[in-house]
Amino acid sequence: MVSNLEFARFPAPDGVNGWWESLPPAGPARSVSSEHRYDWVVVGGGITGLCAARRLAELAPDASIALVEADRIGRATAGRNSGFFVDLPHDISSESYSRSVAEDKADVRFQRHGIDYVRSIVRQHNIDCDWRDEGKFHASVNKKGLDALLHFARGLTRIDEAFEWLDQAAIRKVTGTDFYQGALFTPGCSTVQPAALMRGLAATQPENVTVFELSAVTEIEHRGNEKVLHFAKGKIVAKQVILCTNAYAATFGIHPNGLLPVYTFASMTRVMNAGEVEKLGGTRSWSLIPADPMGTTVRRLATDRICVRNHFAFRPGLQVSEADLAKAKALHQRSFDRRFPMLEGVELEYTWGGPLCLSANNGALFGRRDDGILEAVGCNGLGLSRGSSSGKLIAEYALGRNSELVHQLLNQPHPRSLPVRPIVDMAVSATIWAKEMSAGAEL
Numbered sequence: 053m054v055s056n057l058e059f060a061r062f063p064a065p066d067g068v069n070g071w072w073e074s075l076p077p078a079g080p081a082r083s084v085s086s087e088h089r090y091d092w093v094v095v096g097g098g099i100t101g102l103c104a105a106r107r108l109a110e111l112a113p114d115a116s117i118a119l120v121e122a123d124r125i126g127r128a129t130a131g132r133n134s135g136f137f138v139d140l141p142h143d144i145s146s147e148s149y150s151r152s153v154a155e156d157k158a159d160v161r162f163q164r165h166g167i168d169y170v171r172s173i174v175r176q177h178n179i180d181c182d183w184r185d186e187g188k189f190h191a192s193v194n195k196k197g198l199d200a201l202l203h204f205a206r207g208l209t210r211i212d213e214a215f216e217w218l219d220q221a222a223i224r225k226v227t228g229t230d231f232y233q234g235a236l237f238t239p240g241c242s243t244v245q246p247a248a249l250m251r252g253l254a255a256t257q258p259e260n261v262t263v264f265e266l267s268a269v270t271e272i273e274h275r276g277n278e279k280v281l282h283f284a285k286g287k288i289v290a291k292q293v294i295l296c297t298n299a300y301a302a303t304f305g306i307h308p309n310g311l312l313p314v315y316t317f318a319s320m321t322r323v324m325n326a327g328e329v330e331k332l333g334g335t336r337s338w339s340l341i342p343a344d345p346m347g348t349t350v351r352r353l354a355t356d357r358i359c360v361r362n363h364f365a366f367r368p369g370l371q372v373s374e375a376d377l378a379k380a381k382a383l384h385q386r387s388f389d390r391r392f393p394m395l396e397g398v399e400l401e402y403t404w405g406g407p408l409c410l411s412a413n414n415g416a417l418f419g420r421r422d423d424g425i426l427e428a429v430g431c432n433g434l435g436l437s438r439g440s441s442s443g444k445l446i447a448e449y450a451l452g453r454n455s456e457l458v459h460q461l462l463n464q465p466h467p468r469s470l471p472v473r474p475i476v477d478m479a480v481s482a483t484i485w486a487k488e489m490s491a492g493a494e495l
C-alpha cells in the first residue's frame with residue numbers, strides 16, 4: 053500500500069519582503085474552502101509551479117488545472133530573490149568547468165530555455181515587472197577575486213560564450229563606487245522585479261487554470277486512481293498532482309532525500325532622493341554578482357533603491373529567527389557602507405530571508421515518484437531560470453512529450469543522501485561558515 057504524503061513544513065514570514073511591499077497592495081486571494089475536483093493540481097506557486105501550470109494549460113486546453121500556493125503568490129521565495137535569470141553557471145569559482153564542455157553547454161541550454169519561455173510570456177501579456185535583458189557584471193575587489201574571474205573567463209571561452217572585461221574606472225562608471233577593482237560582463241542574464249513577475253504570471257494564467265492562494269496542502273491521500281489533497285478548510289480531488297514545492301519538499305530522518313534548505317538573505321534601501329542619486333552617480337540600473345559566490349550581490353534599481361544580498365544559513369526547520377534576520381541586516385549594512393560611503397543615511401528599509409534548495413552534488417528531483425506523484429524540485433540556487441525550465445518541462449513530460457531537455461532532466465543526478473541529523477547540520481553549517489570566511493573582502 054502506498055502511504056499518504058504528509059507536509060511537515062510550511063512557509064513562514066521570514067522578515068519583510070521588500071519587493072512585495074514596494075508593489076501596490078494585492079487583491080483578495082481565492083482560497084480552498086470546500087471540496088473541488090480538477091484533472092491536475094500543481095502544488096507550489098513559485099516560478100516552477102507557475103510555469104508548470106501554464107504549460108499544462110497550453111498543451112491540454114480542455115483539462116481543468118488548479119495551482120495551489122500556501123502563501124500569496126509573489127510574497128514567498130520566488131518573489132524574494134535578487135531577480136537574476138542567470139543563463140550561465142553561477143558558481144564561478146566552482147569545479148563545474150572541470151566537467152565536459154558538452155555538459156556545461158547542456159546546462160546553459162536548459163537555463164536559456166526557461167528564460168526564453170518566461171520572457172515570451174512577459175512580452176505577450178505586457179507583464180509590468182521591470183524585465184531587463186541587460187546582462188550582469190561579475191565584479192572583484194582584489195587579486196583573489198580577479199583570479200576567480202579569470203578562471204570563469206577561461207570557462208566561458210571553452211563553451212563559446214561572450215564576455216567583456218571592465219577595469220576599475222569602467223565599473224565605477226556603471227556603479228558609482230570605486231569599491232570594485234574590475235569586472236567581467238556577461239550579456240545573457242535577464243533581471244526582474246521578482247514579486248511583480250510572480251503576480252503577473254499568476255494573473256495571466258490561461259482560463260483553464262484556477263489559482264488558489266493562502267491554501268497549504270497538509271496531506272495527499274492516495275484513493276484508487278485519484279489523489280485527495282487536504283487543506284485546513286477543504287479538499288481537492290485530482291487525477292494527477294505535480295509537486296513544485298522546492299525546499300519545502302526536503303525530508304529528513306528515516307527518509308532523507310538529500311535536499312538541503314539553505315537560507316539566504318536580502319535587504320532593500322528606502323527610495324533615494326535626488327541629491328543621494330546624484331552623489332551616487334553611475335547608471336540608473338545595474339546588476340552585479342560577486343567574484344566569490346559567497347560574496348555580496350548588489351542591484352541598483354530604476355526605482356532608486358539598492359538591493360543587497362549575502363549570508364547563508366542552513367535551516368532545516370524552514371524558518372529563520374529574529375536573531376538570524378538581525379545578523380543578516382547587520383551584515384548587509386556593513387556591505388552597503390563599504391560600497392557606498394557617499395550614501396550615509398540611506399537606511400535599509402526591508403530585510404528578509406528565503407530558502408534555497410541545495411544538495412551536496414547539485415542533484416535535483418524531476419519525473420514521476422514511486423507513488424505516482426510528479427515532481428520538479430531542487431533549484432540549487434538558480435531557481436529563476438532552472439525553475440522556469442523544469443516547470444515547463446515537467447508539464448511536457450507529464451503529457452508524454454519527450455525531448456532532449458526532458459531526457460537531460462530525467463538523467464540528471466538525484467540529490468546525494470547525507471548522514472542523519474545532527475551530523476548533517478554541523479557539516480553543512482561548518483561548510484557555509486568556512487566558505488563565508490574565505491569570501492572575506494567580497495562580502
Ligand SMILES: Cc1cc2nc3c(=O)[nH]c(=O)nc-3n(C[C@H](O)[C@H](O)[C@H](O)COP(=O)(O)OP(=O)(O)OC[C@H]3O[C@@H](n4cnc5c(N)ncnc54)[C@H](O)[C@@H]3O)c2cc1C
Binds near residue numbers: 099
Ligand atoms: C534572498 C534570495 C535571493 C535569491 N536570488 C536569486 C536570483 O537572483 N536568481 C535565482 O535564480 N534564484 C535566486 N534565489 C533562489 C530562488 O528564489 C529560488 O530558487 C526559486 O524561488 C525557486 O523556485 P521554485 O518555484 O522552485 O520554489 P519556491 O519559489 O520555493 O516555490 C515553492 C512554493 O511552494 C509553496 N509551498 C510550500 N509548501 C506548500 C504546501 N504544503 N502547500 C502549498 N504550497 C506550498 C511555497 O510557499 C512556495 O511559494 C534567491 C533566493 C533568495 C531567498
